[in-house]
Amino acid sequence: MRILLWHVHGSWTTAFVQGPHTYVVPVTPDRGPDGLGRARTFDWPDSVVEVPPERLRDEHIDVVVLQRPHELALVDAWLGRRPPLVWLEHNAPHGDVPDTxxxxxxxxxxxxxxxxxxNRxxxxxxxxxxxxxEHGIVDPGPRWTGELPRAAVVVNEPVRRGRTTGTDLLPAFADAAPLDVFGMGTQGVAAHVGLPPDRCRSHELAQRDLHAELARRRVYVHPVRWTSLGLSLLExxxxxxxVVALATTEVTEAVxxxxxxxxxxxDVLTDAVRDFLADPLYARGVGEAARAAALARYGLPRFLDDWERLLKEVTR
Known part of the structure; x- marks a missing residue:
């Protein structure tokens, strides 16, 4: 199949394009939000091809994967037709939940x-x-060393997103362990929540470097109140x-x-962070169980098989 989709969510798309199809991603001269093209910080196969919008009418497209409301209008304008449509929703609803x-x-x-x-x-x-x-993950391998007695947090734009991502909870976790906060827009988060630099450090790393750095930290903390299931938790x-995580959204199913x-x-979460910092052997055993659980439920083969069945259903 030839599948049209926009490069919106790098981590999710990295898993999706490991399948057996050709993946057409729009590219514009400015590589803006509607024409980002191929990823530059993720490892994508050659089966992901860039096509400018003005050439899409001449492309054979078997199915379109929509991810944002305005993409339906782009399909009409750029393709001039509507192939079978799959609307992929990454997020939990905001606003008047559960009536959204x-x-x-x-x-x-x-x-x-x-x-x-x-989310459903x-x-x-x-x-x-x-x-x-459900999500699938390209397996980075069991790389945990826990050599640094610090806690890792991954969240994008924690200052702007605030309570949604649990930014206000960081001082409580920083009291249990020094924090390393990874993600886009993390600079200034320590000052924002009133933490000294030695208790909360910010890191904006390329994706190719992120896993190695996470694995050096003793424990992963997921303070998110209300988003979809974070791929960083599964990674x-x-x-x-x-991992130490709030029991919100899908987390209780994932962990x-x-x-x-x-x-x-x-108090239960911060005590857990202290326990993992104090006992590396305990941390290792729990981490091995976390990996086994993640591979069983969120492994790439299951993810690709599920999508293959769905794509065949919508295009037959």
Whole structure:
């Protein structure tokens, strides 16, 4: 198949394009949000091809994967036709939850795909055919060493997103362990929450360097209140890191007992961070269980198989 999709979510797309198809990504001269083209910091296969919008009418496209509401208008303008449409929703709803109507709810001929069962439950999709294809991860390998007695956090734009990503919780976790906060827009987060530099450091790394640096930290902390299931959490588990996470959205499904500590009690979570810092052998054992759980549920083969079945269904 030839699949048209926009480069929106680098980590998710990296897994998706490992499949057996040709993946057409629009590219514009400025490589803006609607024409980012191939990833520059992720490893994508040669089957991902860049096509300028003005050439898309001449391209054979079997199916389109939409990820943002305005992409439907781009399909009409750039292709001049509507091949079978799959609307992939990465996020949990915001606003009047659980009564938030999904933009795909009233679009004929669309199959709506969620990345978690929690998201499917919370979005109002109306009569639109809806399913779930859970995340898959390109396995980075069991790289955890835990050599640094620090906690890793991965979040993009923590200052802007604030309570959504649990930025206000960082001081409590920093009291349990010095923090390394990784992600885009993390500079200034320590000052924003009133932490000295020795208790909270910011890092904006290329994706190719991120896993190696995460794996050097003793424990991964996921303070997010309300987003979809963070791929960084699943990646940390693949790295064989012990994880400590809020029991929100899909986290309780992703982190089974023994694979980490999941709770909505901050004291339970911060005590867990202290325990992992104090006992590297304990941290290693829990991290190994986290990796086993992540491989079993979020392994790449299952993810690609699920998508293959869905794509065949919508194009037959």
């Amino acid at each position: 109507r999904h933009p795909a709810a009233d679009v004929p001929g669309v199959t709506l795909v969620h990345v978690t069962h929690f 439950l919370m979005w109002d999709a109306g009569p639109t055919p809806t399913t779930v294809v 940390a588990m693949h790295l064989a890191m012990p 089974p007992p023994g694979a980490g500590v999941v709770s909505n009690r901050i």
